[in-house]
Amino acid sequence: MVLKMLTSHLVVAFVSLHFTTAQSTYSNTSSSATSLPFSINPDTVEGDPNYTAPIFPILPFNQYAGNPILSPNPASNFESAYLYNPTAIVLNETIFLLYRAQNESKVSSVGLAWSTDGTTFTRLNRPIIYATEPWEQGGGTEDPRIVRVNGTFYVTYTAYNLTSAQLCLATSTDLLTWTKYPPLFPNWQDVAFSDIDVPSPRFNHSKSAAIVNEKINGVYNMYWGDSSFYHATSPDMLNWTTLSAGEPFASGVLPWENRLIEPGPAPIKTRDNRWILVYNGMTTGRIGYPAAQYGVGQMLIDPSRAFLPTVNTSIINPVTGGTYQPAIADGPVARIEKPMVFPSTELETNGQVGRVTFAEGLVQFKGKWWLYYGMADSYLGVATADVQP
Numbered sequence: 001m002v003l004k005m006l007t008s009h010l011v012v013a014f015v016s017l018h019f020t021t022a023q024s025t026y027s028n029t030s031s032s033a034t035s036l037p038f039s040i041n042p043d044t045v046e047g048d049p050n051y052t053a054p055i056f057p058i059l060p061f062n063q064y065a066g067n068p069i070l071s072p073n074p075a076s077n078f079e080s081a082y083l084y085n086p087t088a089i090v091l092n093e094t095i096f097l098l099y100r101a102q103n104e105s106k107v108s109s110v111g112l113a114w115s116t117d118g119t120t121f122t123r124l125n126r127p128i129i130y131a132t133e134p135w136e137q138g139g140g141t142e143d144p145r146i147v148r149v150n151g152t153f154y155v156t157y158t159a160y161n162l163t164s165a166q167l168c169l170a171t172s173t174d175l176l177t178w179t180k181y182p183p184l185f186p187n188w189q190d191v192a193f194s195d196i197d198v199p200s201p202r203f204n205h206s207k208s209a210a211i212v213n214e215k216i217n218g219v220y221n222m223y224w225g226d227s228s229f230y231h232a233t234s235p236d237m238l239n240w241t242t243l244s245a246g247e248p249f250a251s252g253v254l255p256w257e258n259r260l261i262e263p264g265p266a267p268i269k270t271r272d273n274r275w276i277l278v279y280n281g282m283t284t285g286r287i288g289y290p291a292a293q294y295g296v297g298q299m300l301i302d303p304s305r306a307f308l309p310t311v312n313t314s315i316i317n318p319v320t321g322g323t324y325q326p327a328i329a330d331g332p333v334a335r336i337e338k339p340m341v342f343p344s345t346e347l348e349t350n351g352q353v354g355r356v357t358f359a360e361g362l363v364q365f366k367g368k369w370w371l372y373y374g375m376a377d378s379y380l381g382v383a384t385a386d387v388q389p
Contacts, residue, residue: 042151257281351376
């Protein structure tokens with residue numbers, strides 16, 4: 001399925017948004033536009049010109065005092081109720097955010113905004129990815145995560161039809177025209193936990209994928225799932241093979257993440273050729289944390305140690321077929337002990353879903369790391385950390 005968005009002459013309108021909680025009144029001023037600030041194509045330069053690879057871990061992150069930096073716009077139907085969970089990429093020294101928007105019916109779509117300073121954004125006046133397929137009808141398209149490979153943008157997202165949440169993929173070269181692909185792991189069955197020892201099977205349920213943007217040992221690597229992490233590989237970024245739900249890559253082991261873990265943005269390569277995977281965790285609240293709180297952490301991973309696939313090319317659907325060599329040494333190398341970002345303000349504590357900071361965007365820009373995250377499934381915020389010398 002191809003979604004076509006036609007550009008026109010740039011028209012900017014300022015939007016002043018005011019929202020009220022039981023305790024305080026907040027305001028957020030942004031602008032909207034009918035087209036992008038410049039044309040994007042496979043040759044558009046990606047990344048900060050002074051980029052410096054990190055050392056694990058990237059710390060500390062400080063939540064921006066001016067959060068939220070983007071809020072729902074009651075005058076724009078697709079984002080009139082909630083705006084959160086952004087992914088990020090730098091193009092032509094401009095940060096682009098693809099964010100989850102919900103209307104009053106709670107149907108989700110993906111919006112687009114851009115900034116040259118990291119906090120002041122102009123947003124496109126229409127969604128770029130929205131429900132068009134049967135598996136998206138009713139609930140929409142949720143929680144994008146972006147990566148770029150050989151000039152093509154790959155966005156993983158959750159398609160929700162009010163019955164099943166399924167992991168999907170869309171591609172583009174300009175951020176406006178998208179080609180969609182069917183669910184990556186149809187009929188997947190995993191297990192969620194309502195508490196540490198209370199499993200709940202979920203049929204035809206798959207979500208949340210972060211993709212490494214380099215081929216390693218001949219394959220691309222994806223880390224996905226919203227209970228445990230699973231590890232999938234692909235020769236071409238489109239056809240993915242994964243181990244079974246009984247063979248997770250990682251599970252929650254620390255108190256702040258002991259109920260579930262869920263990938264954040266695309267992994268970041270370190271100076272020693274490993275990768276930092278920023279991820280989200282939810283706690284049961286048993287050991288010193290508020291129950292059901294979401295925080296953000298980091299783990300160090302090394303895809304070069306992973307299993308290698310032997311795909312049976314004679315099968316009709318290589319996405320779900322193929323066999324693997326046994327894992328040699330898969331799994332996280334290390335992870336930080338405590339969340340680096342967690343709910344600490346009123347708008348992170350109270351909202352559509354309370355006590356949530358949920359990150360899906362991380363970029364280096366003008367000497368800082370910018371971590372973009374959802375606030376209580378309602379607003380969009382940012383935290384920053386210095387680039388290490």
